[in-house]
Amino acid sequence: MRRNWSRAGWNFVGVMALASFAMTQGASPATAGTVLVGDPVAGKAAWTACQACHELDSNKTGPKHRGLVGRKAGAAPGFKYSVALAEAGIIWTPENLDTWLQDPGTMVMGTKMFYSVSDPKQRADIIAYLATEK
Numbered sequence: 683m684r685r686n687w688s689r690a691g692w693n694f695v696g697v698m699a700l701a702s703f704a705m706t707q708g709a710s711p712a713t714a715g716t717v718l719v720g721d722p723v724a725g726k727a728a729w730t731a732c733q734a735c736h737e738l739d740s741n742k743t744g745p746k747h748r749g750l751v752g753r754k755a756g757a758a759p760g761f762k763y764s765v766a767l768a769e770a771g772i773i774w775t776p777e778n779l780d781t782w783l784q785d786p787g788t789m790v791m792g793t794k795m796f797y798s799v800s801d802p803k804q805r806a807d808i809i810a811y812l813a814t815e816k
């Protein structure tokens with residue numbers, strides 16, 4: 683969405699606007715802010731794909747994942763984030779994670795993460811699993 687409005691912060695505002703629109707309208711399909719109920723067991727298996735770059739308790743190519751749900755973006759100690767993500771001001775709610783995993787570079791232009799999960803159920807499963815790793 684709106685690739686030319688290059689400020690990550692602006693994109694985030696756009697995402698939030700969509701999310702609140704979805705809530706007030708009770709709208710569902712394929713809008714940001716819509717998250718399916720995930721299965722943490724399936725999510726744990728699916729999360730192995732993330733382990734190419736992420737671990738729970740240590741930073742690798744990507745920041746560590748423990749405690750991710752509810753954490754502020756760019757907050758894993760010792761990880762060198764892109765400026766874009768460090769300044770994005772996002773809280774990793776399930777809704778924001780769902781948007782992120784659809785296409786990180788659309789949500790936060792300039793991020794260093796280039797990996798997405800196209801299947802909505804798989805995204806929900808991964809988010810449900812990560813919520814258990816507090």
Ligand code: HEC
Nearest residue numbers: 732734735743744745755756757763764767793794795797
């Ligand atoms: C090819 C490497 C790679 C893969 C695979 C990958 N990521 Fe990432 N991820 C990164 C990098 C690099 C960053 C840091 C981005 C930045 O600083 O802009 C990141 C950042 C993140 C963040 C932001 C964390 C924070 O502390 O703000 C989340 C959330 C995330 N990844 C989730 C996932 C999930 C879930 C998966 C699996 C579905 C995944 N990533 C797969 C490389 C990867």
